[in-house]
Amino acid sequence: MSEHDSNLFTEPELSNPFQESSVTQERQTPAMATGLEEFNPFTDSKLMASKPPAAAPGVPTQPAIMKPTEEPPVYSQPRAQESTGGAGELLRRQEELERKAAELDRREREMRSLSASGGRRNNWPPLPEKFPVGPCFYHDITVDIPVEYQKTVKIMYYLWMFHTGTLLANLVGSVAWFGVDPSRGADFGLAVLWFLLFTPCSFVCWYRPVYGAFKSDSSFRFFLFFFVYVCQLGVYVLQSVGIPGWGACGWISALMCLNTNVATGVLMVLVAALFTALAVMSLVMFKKVHSMYRTTGASFQKAQQELATGVMSNKTVQAAAASATSRAAQGQFKERI
Incomplete structure (x- = not known):
């Protein structure tokens, strides 16, 4: 009976499956040394080794950019050109609207x-x-002045101011030359005359005409400016040359003064450089104004018409014409009588 009363589950043949050698080896891992409660599978050395290395902080990373290996299709190029042309048209219209708004x-x-x-x-x-x-x-x-011409007129105004300053510097140089060489009294007197004469005359004779020409788009004033400014440009060239006895501290006069007094000669050289710069800038602005004049639609015929209209609209001319007509009529009436 004792053989039949024995417990079958306590037989040595039916051993515990967790006691197998493979399971026991896996259980004897570092996780068993620290306890099951503290085991973290994410800190396992095998898992950490399989992770890719993280990027170092501070090292900039750039996204991958795919470069085209072939040209875009032909049919896409005309569309790009059309879009570019449309953008240019929009910019042109925007500039025109801004110009009108400024006006x-x-x-x-x-x-x-x-x-x-x-x-x-x-x-x-x-x-x-x-x-x-x-x-x-x-x-x-x-x-x-209209907006598109304001910059040019401002440059001409600054050029007139530079012209006035150059004449004043020429006067100072002539005074210094006269103090070194008393025989240069004529140059000193002419320098005073040029300063007193050319300063107001230049403003009235060529700056005001170009100011009025751009203001009212007057062909007559444009031609008046061109005529006077060409003469003024010739005067600048003569003054920069500096012929002795003409009242200008140009290059010839400055080189002559260097042999007498170095300090005065250096001053006159600076004045000669100012006259030269004035001549060059005047030539540049003359070309610029002439190119802008050609775009305004002015002509010699319009200048003649404006001159005739201005003369006939003058009250003095009208009174003189009326008196001449009345006298002629009275003379003819007396002859008939």
């Missing part, structure tokens, strides 16, 4: 200035209010 803004400022002052008042030259002589001209480039 309207200029006219609005002009109307405001007129309404605020009750009419245009002369503001140039800027003299004090207590001065016995008042301003002679109205000068405002941002109001009178």
